[in-house]
Amino acid sequence: MSKIMSREAGSRFAGKNIVIIGGGTGTSTLLQGLKKYPVDLSVIVSTADDGGSTGILRKELGVIPPGDIRQCLLALSDVPKEVKELFNFRFSSGKLKGHNAGNIILAALEKISGIEEGVSLASKMLNVRGQVLPVSLTPTTLSAILQNGKKIVGEHFIDDRKPIGKASPIKNLRLSAAKANPRALKALGEADAIVFGPGDLYTSVLPSLLVSGINGAINRSKAKKLLVTNIMTKFGQTDGFKASDFVTETEAYLKGKIDYVLANNKKPSQEILRKYVKEKAEFVETDINALAKTKAETIALNLLSDSIIKKTAGDSLKRSWLRHDSEKLAKIIWELIS
Amino acid sequence: MSKIMSREAGSRFAGKNIVIIGGGTGTSTLLQGLKKYPVDLSVIVSTADDGGSTGILRKELGVIPPGDIRQCLLALSDVPKEVKELFNFRFSSGKLKGHNAGNIILAALEKISGIEEGVSLASKMLNVRGQVLPVSLTPTTLSAILQNGKKIVGEHFIDDRKPIGKASPIKNLRLSAAKANPRALKALGEADAIVFGPGDLYTSVLPSLLVSGINGAINRSKAKKLLVTNIMTKFGQTDGFKASDFVTETEAYLKGKIDYVLANNKKPSQEILRKYVKEKAEFVETDINALAKTKAETIALNLLSDSIIKKTAGDSLKRSWLRHDSEKLAKIIWELIS
Numbered sequence: 001m002s003k004i005m006s007r008e009a010g011s012r013f014a015g016k017n018i019v020i021i022g023g024g025t026g027t028s029t030l031l032q033g034l035k036k037y038p039v040d041l042s043v044i045v046s047t048a049d050d051g052g053s054t055g056i057l058r059k060e061l062g063v064i065p066p067g068d069i070r071q072c073l074l075a076l077s078d079v080p081k082e083v084k085e086l087f088n089f090r091f092s093s094g095k096l097k098g099h100n101a102g103n104i105i106l107a108a109l110e111k112i113s114g115i116e117e118g119v120s121l122a123s124k125m126l127n128v129r130g131q132v133l134p135v136s137l138t139p140t141t142l143s144a145i146l147q148n149g150k151k152i153v154g155e156h157f158i159d160d161r162k163p164i165g166k167a168s169p170i171k172n173l174r175l176s177a178a179k180a181n182p183r184a185l186k187a188l189g190e191a192d193a194i195v196f197g198p199g200d201l202y203t204s205v206l207p208s209l210l211v212s213g214i215n216g217a218i219n220r221s222k223a224k225k226l227l228v229t230n231i232m233t234k235f236g237q238t239d240g241f242k243a244s245d246f247v248t249e250t251e252a253y254l255k256g257k258i259d260y261v262l263a264n265n266k267k268p269s270q271e272i273l274r275k276y277v278k279e280k281a282e283f284v285e286t287d288i289n290a291l292a293k294t295k296a297e298t299i300a301l302n303l304l305s306d307s308i309i310k311k312t313a314g315d316s317l318k319r320s321w322l323r324h325d326s327e328k329l330a331k332i333i334w335e336l337i338s
Numbered sequence: 339m340s341k342i343m344s345r346e347a348g349s350r351f352a353g354k355n356i357v358i359i360g361g362g363t364g365t366s367t368l369l370q371g372l373k374k375y376p377v378d379l380s381v382i383v384s385t386a387d388d389g390g391s392t393g394i395l396r397k398e399l400g401v402i403p404p405g406d407i408r409q410c411l412l413a414l415s416d417v418p419k420e421v422k423e424l425f426n427f428r429f430s431s432g433k434l435k436g437h438n439a440g441n442i443i444l445a446a447l448e449k450i451s452g453i454e455e456g457v458s459l460a461s462k463m464l465n466v467r468g469q470v471l472p473v474s475l476t477p478t479t480l481s482a483i484l485q486n487g488k489k490i491v492g493e494h495f496i497d498d499r500k501p502i503g504k505a506s507p508i509k510n511l512r513l514s515a516a517k518a519n520p521r522a523l524k525a526l527g528e529a530d531a532i533v534f535g536p537g538d539l540y541t542s543v544l545p546s547l548l549v550s551g552i553n554g555a556i557n558r559s560k561a562k563k564l565l566v567t568n569i570m571t572k573f574g575q576t577d578g579f580k581a582s583d584f585v586t587e588t589e590a591y592l593k594g595k596i597d598y599v600l601a602n603n604k605k606p607s608q609e610i611l612r613k614y615v616k617e618k619a620e621f622v623e624t625d626i627n628a629l630a631k632t633k634a635e636t637i638a639l640n641l642l643s644d645s646i647i648k649k650t651a652g653d654s655l656k657r658s659w660l661r662h663d664s665e666k667l668a669k670i671i672w673e674l675i676s
Binding site: 061096 | 397398399421423432447450451463
């Protein structure tokens with residue numbers, strides 16, 4: 001049964017197609033909210049991750065980095081909590097230490113049936129509503145040229161710059177040659193909305209725009225293009241960024257225009273901001289005047305989730321204390337496309 | 339829902355309860371046949387395995403050896419072949435090399451929810467008809483005292499004795515102290531038939547009889563006790579064994595009586611027997627006169643499967659070229675209890 005067939009069969013509503021470009025925790029949050037709406041969701045996930053359990057599996061087995069795919073599948077899944085726990089379980093001893101069981105399952109499925117069939121089977125096991133699409137069908141390597149002339153090769157080195165001193169900003173992001181996943185191009189062509197972020201700009205969102213064919217498909221699409229700015233800056237990536245910087249930087253890599261910016265304008269408490277000091281992360285201000293100069297329409301409001309996330313010891317994923325309010329975010333996106 | 343409840347709910351037939359004591363490939367073959375009959379199947383699996391992927395997971399994570407549990411679950415499962423392939427997949431490179439994805443999944447499930455809930459969840463994922471029960475809820479260690487006085491500690495060392503010279507026979511098998519899984523005792527108490535083998539006598543069948551409480555439960559049970567003899571001897575375990583030796587040895591460890599012996603009396607072709615020469619394995623003769631001296635009723639007939647199994651390179655499991663005919667075996671057992 002083709003994706004189109006299953007969409008028609010399952011569709012009870014208007015069947016708006018939303019494509020999300022991202023992959024990390026920010027994307028998961030957004031998906032949690034959007035999946036409550038009568039929409040067909042596709043997530044296009046970067047294939048440049050090379051850190052942690054994912055990086056080891058990628059290197060040792062030659063598979064597409066499974067971590068972000070797994071996170072997105074789980075965000076869209078409807079299964080008993082024990083199955084989710086299995087796909088989230090991280091081994092804490094022996095040779096498997098640090099490995100995530102879900103990543104191992106995805107890697108095995110890819111080795112057995114190839115990446116597309118593998119993700120499709122995992123989607124069935126997890127009873128996923130929507131589709132998770134690696135942006136390319138081969139792994140990619142991300143590099144960043146810094147303003148000081150230095151080059152960082154490898155996604156996790158860009159992601160994990162130590163918050164010491166002042167980071168030389170990223171001048172240019174490059175990706176190893178990769179052809180776009182045809183299903184990703186198809187999803188973009190059929191989209192009613194394409195959402196960029198929230199998520200690490202240079203390591204989750206922009207890498208997908210560097211895959212040959214993706215830019216063109218987005219710019220040709222009649223979909224509304226929405227950008228969700230991050231709540232906090234990230235050291236070594238978006239230091240000093242205001243909301244407008246997310247727009248101009250994304251548009252530069254997109255070589256196209258964003259239609260709407262969804263920006264949080266609620267500053268977190270000093271208590272929480274203090275937690276971010278060590279990471280040299282700061283609140284992203286909604287710079288209305290600068291935003292007005294972009295062609296994007298700004299929707300600025302309180303998008304902060306009330307719940308503060310506890311960091312888990314031993315979790316190899318970087319997690320923020322703050323999250324977007326997934327329900328508010330989803331409601332705004334839904335209203336924009338309805 | 340309790341096991342009893344689910345039995346009643348699902349039962350459309352007489353609901354005979356069959357308990358199989360074993361765990362390896364022989365048990366899988368038997369299960370393949372028996373699952374076509376209207377019977378409730380329980381498999382009691384040894385927890386002494388310490389070789390291969392299973393042994394590493396056991397040692398590094400402290401889990402019940404998953405390999406035999408996995409094999410039995412798969413034999414009783416009804417899922418698309420891709421899911422079975424996942425649970426059978428063996429990694430061939432990197433740190434995961436040699437590990438089986440199904441073993442890793444079972445280990446993760448046990449770490450998350452404990453062994454009983456873990457196996458229960460895996461049973462659901464694999465749509466298993468019947469139940470697979472580790473004989474104890476903690477791993478056990480098997481030792482063999484040989485007739486020459488030497489002691490072998492560790493199941494896989496007993497299983498993997500190099501076929502060089504003449505093996506000193508096993509005089510006495512010992513198991514580390516372990517309490518029986520209460521569900522295994524319950525299944526034995528409710529059994530209409532208890533089947534021993536086919537399978538490696540000293541490493542798959544007899545170890546479970548050494549777990550405290552199992553013997554008593556079997557001997558108290560009103561079930562018919564059936565023994566399926568192996569087709570071939572195994573070096574270092576059953577060298578020179580005839581069918582009657584399987585009976586007397588099992589009865590010695592059981593401290594009780596076997597009611598029926600199902601023995602293959604069809605000698606394989608010389609071509610196939612030659613394949614076994616290197617392993618120093620020989621055809622098990624049905625020694626009718628000696629069998630007549632046991633109190634067990636002998637059913638001797640051609641039980642050989644027509645299909646010859648191909649050994650898979652890189653498969654860490656020992657596989658035989660010959661198998662029992664699962665359908666014939668199941669039909670005889672079914673007729674004996676009907």
